[in-house]
Amino acid sequence: MKKAQTEILGLAIVVVLVIIATILVVKFGFSKSTNTRNDFTSSQEASNILNTFLKTSAPDCSQLTMTELLQDCAQGTGLVCSNGEDSCNFVKSAATTILLETIGAEKKNYEFIACSNFNIREIKCDSTPLVNVGQPCQGQKKLKIFPIPTNSGTIYVKLEICT
């Protein structure tokens, strides 16, 4: 009787040791690693690219900024740049070049749209976009939306980077 009790006590100690080992493995083995640099760069990426893009001057369109060209595109004043493109197409070709060299170089997918009827709740265009570059993300994404005031209402520019 005494021997059996001692063996049960031994078994209980083994079980306790196994539980402690499992807790240690779960605690240290599956701890999520942090990545400070990636958090820093990805959180700023969409905002920085869109902000810089909108300030960029167009050499073939009287050095107007992309914001001014988008305003012209929405208002339809019929501005034609020296390379023969209208403001909408000029913004589209500039966005294609810049996004390909920045986000595209990192092999990430993206979508850039500018539209006058923007549904801010569903984050999508209710009408045909004025400018559309890239494809919408299927999974996780980082996005930035910029409102631009025009004489015919506010237009919204959205940059979505798939992560």
Place this chain on the structure above:
Amino acid sequence: MNNKKAQIQIFETIAVLVVFFVLLGIGFIFYTKVIKSNIESDAAEISQSKSVSIAQRAMFLPEIQCSEDNVPKENCIDTLKLDSAISVIPDNPLYYYDLFEFSKITISEIYPDSSASAKTLYNRAAPNDYKRQFKTRVPVTLYDPLTKTNKFGMIEIVTYTK
């Protein structure tokens, strides 16, 4: 008979002790691996934080940052200031080493002229024991005060850490 039983019990005790020490050894190996992995992870985290702080110092460097009425503009590089800084920085290596340590900072134009050659603002090669390398690319506006035009540029900061 008693002698044989005692021998068996001694053998049993030895076997239990062997198993105990084997388990203790496995536990110790696991513990050291976990500690080593934690130290490596902490070291990587420190290196990344250092890389981020160097990148931020480069992005907000007053020597190259645009300003209007003494108000600095974020994410904007004045190209005239940049040209001057490129000639001043190599003459003051110790001052800029305190800011950027072992790193390379280059500024390139993406639009409208992506073929324009990149300008190296700072470059200090790392010693051989600096094995980690982090590259941070941040889009910036390249402002030309002479023509008052903005170009789309990219500042690339490569930092080397141990």
